[in-house]
Amino acid sequence: MAKFVLAGKTDCPLYAKAELLADALKRSLPNFRAHKISILPDDWKEWLEATCKRNGWKHKKSPLVWRELVDQGGKGMLLGGFSDFLEHCQDYYNITSDMPTDIMLSVAAENLETKMNLIVEEQHRASLFKPLHIWISSALSPTCHLLIPNLLSAEVFPHVDAISLHLLDLEGGEEQLQGLRIEMENLGLPLLHQVSIHTDLDQAFQEAGVILLLDEWWSDDSDAENDSEQERKKRKVKEVSDHYREYGKLIDTRANKEVKVIVSGDSFVNLRCSLLVDNAQSIDSDQFVTMATQLENEAKAIMAKKLRVKASDITDLIVWGNISGSFYIDLQRAKVFNYDGAIKGPAFFSQSLLKIFHDRKWLETDLQDLVRCQRAAVASKTCQAAAMSAANGILTILKAWNGTCSPDKIFSLGVLCPGYYNLPDGIVLSVPVTFTEGKWSVLFDVTVGDELKERLQLSASELRREKELESENDMIVMKKEES
Numbered sequence: 001m002a003k004f005v006l007a008g009k010t011d012c013p014l015y016a017k018a019e020l021l022a023d024a025l026k027r028s029l030p031n032f033r034a035h036k037i038s039i040l041p042d043d044w045k046e047w048l049e050a051t052c053k054r055n056g057w058k059h060k061k062s063p064l065v066w067r068e069l070v071d072q073g074g075k076g077m078l079l080g081g082f083s084d085f086l087e088h089c090q091d092y093y094n095i096t097s098d099m100p101t102d103i104m105l106s107v108a109a110e111n112l113e114t115k116m117n118l119i120v121e122e123q124h125r126a127s128l129f130k131p132l133h134i135w136i137s138s139a140l141s142p143t144c145h146l147l148i149p150n151l152l153s154a155e156v157f158p159h160v161d162a163i164s165l166h167l168l169d170l171e172g173g174e175e176q177l178q179g180l181r182i183e184m185e186n187l188g189l190p191l192l193h194q195v196s197i198h199t200d201l202d203q204a205f206q207e208a209g210v211i212l213l214l215d216e217w218w219s220d221d222s223d224a225e226n227d228s229e230q231e232r233k234k235r236k237v238k239e240v241s242d243h244y245r246e247y248g249k250l251i252d253t254r255a256n257k258e259v260k261v262i263v264s265g266d267s268f269v270n271l272r273c274s275l276l277v278d279n280a281q282s283i284d285s286d287q288f289v290t291m292a293t294q295l296e297n298e299a300k301a302i303m304a305k306k307l308r309v310k311a312s313d314i315t316d317l318i319v320w321g322n323i324s325g326s327f328y329i330d331l332q333r334a335k336v337f338n339y340d341g342a343i344k345g346p347a348f349f350s351q352s353l354l355k356i357f358h359d360r361k362w363l364e365t366d367l368q369d370l371v372r373c374q375r376a377a378v379a380s381k382t383c384q385a386a387a388m389s390a391a392n393g394i395l396t397i398l399k400a401w402n403g404t405c406s407p408d409k410i411f412s413l414g415v416l417c418p419g420y421y422n423l424p425d426g427i428v429l430s431v432p433v434t435f436t437e438g439k440w441s442v443l444f445d446v447t448v449g450d451e452l453k454e455r456l457q458l459s460a461s462e463l464r465r466e467k468e469l470e471s472e473n474d475m476i477v478m479k480k481e482e483s
């Protein structure tokens with residue numbers, strides 16, 4: 001059985017005549033098959049050249065007709081234009097065409113109108129399909145590898161039908177990113193629409209709805225062993241600042257205005273978040289956060305061993321301050337479930353942690369020091385950052401931000417604090433928050449005594465000094481440019 005393929009410009013009268021001739025053959029011959037390809041006039045030349053080159057044909061006008069030997073295999077056999085198709089039909093099927101010119105022109109005009117309507121409908125359908133664009137920086141990091149399989153799920157994004165994932169890594173090679181992309185596609189995740197890879201900032205954060213920044217930048221101090229600690233820190237702050245100022249500007253111009261940005265990592269996370277806010281001024285500052293979830297969970301794990309419960313049995317710890325610097329673990333709202341003590345109750349029964357653990361000195365000193373050392377201890381044993389807890393923290397915050405948690409649940413979140421707790425403006429600090437309907441709000445129903453106020457002022461001063469170092473670097477750059 002032969003199948004005829006008819007291709008032509010949508011406004012071509014001869015293509016219209018060939019179509020009607022093929023329709024007549026289909027009505028007369030049950031086994032006759034014809035496939036029609038309608039091409040817009042502006043696209044015809046390019047399409048014709050590509051098709052002829054691929055098949056080794058020579059043809060210059062519309063329409064183009066060929067036969068495909070369906071049962072026998074092999075490439076198609078070129079017939080030619082309309083006259084060649086007509087001659088073939090006359091010889092083999094004894095059918096001809098006597099269509100008047102006015103009808104040919106009418107059918108050609110109708111073909112063009114139909115094609116344009118189909119294009120408009122397709123564009124409309126495409127406009128209705130809007131996948132969520134998620135960008136992840138440092139995509140080759142261990143955190144990203146652990147994060148991805150659980151990230152693209154209805155549990156994390158309950159109201160999303162499709163996700164386009166963008167993997168950005170400025171340090172890694174394209175070949176490694178290609179491998180990661182293939183591995184992701186092989187997971188068969190239902191929400192995954194497509195994966196794209198990026199090794200520069202040309203398209204970074206385009207249409208971003210969620211941005212997860214996993215970067216860790218450290219200056220190479222091997223050539224500056226005689227420099228003071230202050231000089232080394234200034235150099236590190238400059239490197240971080242250069243990147244995050246640029247990130248902020250790109251997010252400002254390219255990302256969705258409702259974008260959600262989470263800054264993760266072990267170094268300068270509050271400063272990095274603050275730099276994004278400063279440089280993405282058209283986006284609400286509430287949409288930039290950094291998470292203290294890792295510190296919360298590390299403190300819970302330590303307390304759980306003391307109380308002989310599971311870490312998940314401890315809730316509502318609060319982390320105040322500078323997440324990667326001077327922070328404070330506050331247990332005033334902490335609850336303990338399933339504690340084997342003098343008072344017991346069902347699974348939903350909880351007790352105040354401070355009422356069942358009475359060693360206040362240990363809580364104020366040893367606990368704080370143990371949490372500070374916990375992540376470094378993990379890194380020393382695994383020879384890499386605590387990627388699993390970082391990935392878990394990101395997922396926890398995203399679930400809450402997307403409305404899949406109780407509005408009573410307390411989280412510690414690094415956010416811009418304009419006047420909260422008498423803190424200076426322009427500083428990102430970790431404070432207790434709750435999430436309701438996709439929005440976070442600071443929890444003020446907590447006791448902030450004089451000692452806690454001092455700790456918060458210490459964290460604020462520490463972060464202000466980091467911003468001052470960043471400003472000094474800016475001044476040096478400006479003076480160099482002026483000179």
